Amino acid sequence: MSDGILVIGTRRYSSWSLRGWLAVRLAGLDVREQLIPLAANGQTAAIATLSPNGKVPYLEHRGIAVWESLAICEYCAEQVAGLWPADARARAYARSISAEMHAGFRALRQAMPMNTGRDSRPLAAGTTPDIDADITRIDAIWTEARLDFGRDGPFLFGAAFGMADAMFAPIVSRFLSYGVSPSPESQAYMTAVRAHPLVEEWYGLASREPVEWQQSRFEEIG
């Protein structure tokens, strides 16, 4: 018998689910996964009956309910040590960029929705100044974190893939599938994130989802 349940949406598209799922797996929580295919209108009725905010990811662990991906990351980081950096300055930076991710980059997220099955190609319509500003800021975050805190490994804070990496993993996915080419430092980071076993597992599971779950609003982006 497991300790609870993690509710997620279609793996191919649900970037917030990926963040919550990575957090839960990094913490090693023993929870059952319930996957609810996302509805084309963005208001999936079955999610509304389970999750307080009507969105995924949603976690119930030992009777405790947690929603919002960043809150799930914090809850998971309370369960095992090491998922935020040990050093206070690095930890403050990791939390700040994770909160910035949770709250922002709207132009990029809207124009380039996560689609793990998309063949890598730039947006046919090109980018806008707002999208470019998001890309520039993310590139700066990754580069600064890698150079300041991450020198002993391939991830933002070094050798261990942690909560900040979980928060940015869907951005890595977007950059890869929409042909975004940031700095060489950021590109090396993207390669490392994509190759992480948990990210690889997510992509593998996503690739085996029924084709009926695919949505034209995501698949037909040029």
Ligand SMILES: N[C@@H](CCC(=O)N[C@@H](CS)C(=O)NCC(=O)O)C(=O)O
């Ligand atoms: N701020 C929320 C965002 C969660 C979110 O928007 N999830 C989307 C899927 S990626 C969702 O559940 N949408 C409702 C739906 O598609 O029915 C979080 O961080 O968890």
